Amino acid sequence: MSDLVIPQHILDDIVAHARELAPYECCGLLAGAGNQVNRVYRIKNIVAMEGAENLSSFDPAKAAHLERLSPAERAEIAFVMDMQDFSMAKKDIRNQGLALQVVYHSHPHDPARPSVTDIKIATDYEEIWPKINLPTPAYLLISLMHAEPDIKTYWIKAGQVTMADVLVH
Amino acid sequence: MIKVRIPTPLRPLTKGQGEVEAKAGSVLEMIETLNQAHPGIKDRLCDETGELRRFVNIYVNEEDIRFLNGKETFLKDGDEVSIVPAIAGG
Numbered sequence: 001m002s003d004l005v006i007p008q009h010i011l012d013d014i015v016a017h018a019r020e021l022a023p024y025e026c027c028g029l030l031a032g033a034g035n036q037v038n039r040v041y042r043i044k045n046i047v048a049m050e051g052a053e054n055l056s057s058f059d060p061a062k063a064a065h066l067e068r069l070s071p072a073e074r075a076e077i078a079f080v081m082d083m084q085d086f087s088m089a090k091k092d093i094r095n096q097g098l099a100l101q102v103v104y105h106s107h108p109h110d111p112a113r114p115s116v117t118d119i120k121i122a123t124d125y126e127e128i129w130p131k132i133n134l135p136t137p138a139y140l141l142i143s144l145m146h147a148e149p150d151i152k153t154y155w156i157k158a159g160q161v162t163m164a165d166v167l168v169h
Numbered sequence: 170m171i172k173v174r175i176p177t178p179l180r181p182l183t184k185g186q187g188e189v190e191a192k193a194g195s196v197l198e199m200i201e202t203l204n205q206a207h208p209g210i211k212d213r214l215c216d217e218t219g220e221l222r223r224f225v226n227i228y229v230n231e232e233d234i235r236f237l238n239g240k241e242t243f244l245k246d247g248d249e250v251s252i253v254p255a256i257a258g259g
Contacts, residue, residue, distance in 0.1 A: 049223060051213070051216075078258065083226040131253075
């Protein structure tokens with residue numbers, strides 16, 4: 001059995017989201033039941049908001065790099081989820097009787113694999129998911145660096161990255 | 170006492186502690202108490218108008234305070250509070 005089954009229209013929706021925001025990174029959540037994904041939640045990327053880099057688990061080098069960039073430039077190489085949007089999505093997921101399955105974001109200029117920052121923050125977050133009563137999600141990346149978008153999904157556990165087994169139909 | 174979970178990015182302010190205790194009757198009071206013991210923490214959590222920043226959530230016993238009574242949310246002995254930084258990446 002696949003780790004996740006994602007309908008094509010949901011992938012199309014994520015690609016549309018990534019293209020709408022390019023050259024900035026987009027981010028969001030997928031939720032469903034069992035291994036079946038059936039809902040997309042777009043979340044605002046607020047990396048350009050003052051102070052966001054200080055409370056987002058960026059390592060000091062990445063935070064320093066972000067501080068040197070203009071707000072617009074920051075959103076080309078990073079995302080920070082608007083936690084107000086996140087909470088609304090979390091509540092809706094619960095009300096619909098669904099479960100969080102995937103955190104997604106785009107890499108407008110880079111391949112569809114987790115960056116060092118992605119791995120570090122996902123690893124930090126492993127201890128947070130159970131505290132807020134959510135399962136540890138898979139991480140889906142959309143790369144727009146080539147004409148054809150590339151989408152790959154991973155598990156990130158204890159700093160180790162493995163490909164998730166995803167069926168698209 | 171209230172148990173407060175501190176996320177990794179704020180641990181430099183709590184001398185590396187991932188969990189601290191505070192005596193407080195509300196979330197607002199908890200933030201003030203934490204800020205006295207660990208100066209600078211309030212600035213990270215609240216903007217200049219005192220509102221919770223959009224890149225942080227505070228959960229009381231797994232419920233987001235935005236769906237309770239915000240910073241006025243009551244706390245009682247034994248409550249567990251989690252300060253949760255935004256999901257982020259590069």
